[in-house]
Amino acid sequence: MIISVSPLDNLGNRMIEFMTALTLGRLVGEPVSYNCDLPEWGLSFDRELHDRLLNDAAGTLVISDKDATSILDMVALIRASAKRNVVFEGYFQRLDLFYAPDFYRRDIFPAGPADDVTFSDDEIVINVRSGDILNGVSWYPLVPVGFYRALVENTGLNPVFLGQLDDCAYVRAIRCAFPGARTIPSAGGTADFNRLRRARRICIAVSTFSWLAAWLSDAAEIHYPLLGFLHPACFRAGMHGLGGIDLAPADDPRYRFHLLPVLRGEPEQEYLDFTGRIDPVSKEVPRSLVRMLKSNTPILPRSLPDVAFDEAWYLKRYIDAAWEIGEGWYHDAAHHYAEVGRLRGYLPHQPSYQPRSANVALRRPARQSSLSPWSIGRTIEEDAGRAVDGDRDKDMAFHTGEDDQPWWMVDLGQVCDIECIDIYNRRGVDVVRKRVCPFAIELSDDGEVWAEVARTKERFDFGCETGRSPPWQWVGNFGHAARFVRVRVLKNPEFLHLAAVEVYGRAGTG
Incomplete structure (x- = not known):
């Protein structure tokens, strides 16, 4: 045959x-x-x-x-x-x-002849993969630089970086983080493979090349990042033939496993910016967890969302979800959203605009046109302040009386350049939710003179089921400066009641 x-x-x-x-x-x-x-x-x-x-x-x-x-x-x-x-x-x-x-x-893949590259017992050889994955390959994410920092700090070993070290933003970030580290540029696939398998302590990259060189080595210690396709839960049974992918040797005593949140490969600078904000970016986990992850059975039974869902965006937007999926609680991001994300007020997909700045309205003083018998706060300030307390997942934050053009406003404390404003309508039957329409968004420097920057006529289903419908959103892209932001209903008489208001921006430069 x-x-x-x-x-x-x-x-x-x-x-x-x-x-x-x-x-x-x-x-x-x-x-x-x-x-x-x-x-x-x-x-x-x-x-x-x-x-x-x-x-x-x-x-x-x-x-x-x-x-x-x-x-x-x-x-x-x-x-x-x-x-x-x-x-x-x-x-x-x-x-x-x-x-x-x-x-x-010995007989199938014998080690090649030794060259002049040697490693000491107090060194850990970190294989770096860059090259073809720098533009972003979903299941081949770069190993975060923060992971290497934690690895070196926790082991006390001297790092030696070996592999694809040609100049790029990722390699520059590694060199910046480890300015005195020894580096060994690639000498070709076979030479790198043989060098890596001669090391006594190894940290692999997200790469079958790296994984196999370490697995065939005589290393005493192999550090395995549970990341990308190296994480056995990322390609479960039925996702990649033959029961999925599983390269995690949970019973091999040489291995030490490090769990990371579920990260997708992205263009290098975007990926570096994102992973640089995750702290911590990894944690060492016991073999028992790895065995559980290899079982291909999430802890919770699978369910699916009943709305349009953007998995890549969801994983990046909600890092706690990426951790919980990586820990094996949920099958994937859609499962996480259906089980718990929706209850937490998470969105299933990206709004039309994703702000880059902070919510400058968070817990700032707020006011409204009046109180009503349905107000939850005891004073105007207390009731209005519930819209900026950081909790989107409530039926209603505040409730005005039946006023002529009722309004709600927030004092940002200083003039800010406004990037965008997100508004979440209250929950309830349609006739209640429609009360907000039409409404206007107004900005002011002093709380006296107002400038209208946006209005909506008929739409009322924005954010009314937090996590299922995106908020109504006005994007200023830092082109408008204001200290006060006001929402005003353009009807007489009417009630105004919302679940949350978020104002994204930065301290004004004018």
């Missing part, structure tokens, strides 16, 4: 594919020859033979990583087909498809 392995892109993926083909060949129980593209290990690939097998539908079985759920299923497919040859294609990134590392170390 011939097993011809369709060549993948990088060295790590091609090696893992061949490792699975070897397991399959040994289980088939008959002599097998392999056609595999691994010149780095003396294995040549005959393209003509491969194409001939692909075109021989009668004699060749094509198996991909989406055709079965276990290695035994693949063996059963071969035996049931009665075909003499196999074309093998896919990533097959699961530990249960491989033999133990010792099987490959």
Whole structure:
């Protein structure tokens, strides 16, 4: 039998594919020859033979990583087909498809000759991947620089950065964080692979190349960031064939596991800015948690939202959700939103504009045109202040009396350049929620002279079910300065009642 392995892109993926083909060949129980593209290990690939097998539908079985759920299923497919040859294609990134590392170390992937690069016992070799993922590859996020800071601080080891260290914003950030660290630029795939597997202490990157070099090494200590596809919960069963992806060796005593929130790859500067604001960005976790994550069964039963949902935005907007998903409580971001995010007042997708500045109205003094029997606060100031207390997830913050053009206003304390204003309507039946329309947004420097900057006529369903409908939003983009912001209903007489008002901006420069 011939097993011809369709060549993948990088060295790590091609090696893992061949490792699975070897397991399959040994289980088939008959002599097998392999056609595999691994010149780095003396294995040549005959393209003509491969194409001939692909075109021989009668004699060749094509198996991909989406055709079965276990290695035994693949063996059963071969035996049931009665075909003499196999074309093998896919990533097959699961530990249960491989033999133990010792099987490959000596005869399959022997270590190359040593060069002049050596490592001491007080050094940790940190493999850096940049290159092709700098523009943002979703399941190949850069390892945050803050993670490396914590790793070096907690281990007390001297960092040695090895790999793709060509000049870029990410590498500059690493050099800035570790100005005295030893760096070893890439000398090519094979050389880097052999250097990494000679180290006694290793921290891997989000890379099959990095993962495999460490797994095949004789290292005493391997630091494994649970991040991107290296996190077993990121590709659960049914998401990537063969029961998903699982490369976390929870029972290998060499490994120390570090949990990060679920992060998606983004363009490097945007990613650096975002991850730089997460503190802490990682925490070391026990093997028991890793085993649980590998079980592919979230702690809570899965449910799905009944609204349009933006997973990438949600994970980035709500970092606590990214942590809780990473810890295995929820299947994914949609599950998190359906179970708990909606109750917390989280939005399922990005509003039309995402502010970059702070909510300058938060807990600032507020007033309104009057009180009513339905007001919750005992005074005008107390009732109005509930709209800026930071809690969007309430049925109603304040309630005016039935006034001519009732209003609510907030004092920002100083003149601010306004970026945007978000308004959340109260909950309740439509006839109650419609009372706010039409309304105007007005700005003032002194609370006496007002300038109208926006109004709405008919829409009333903004933010009325927090987390399901986005707020009504006016975007000033820092082009308007004001100390006071007012919402005024343009009807006589009418009530005004809202759930929350948020004003995003910064101290004025004028």
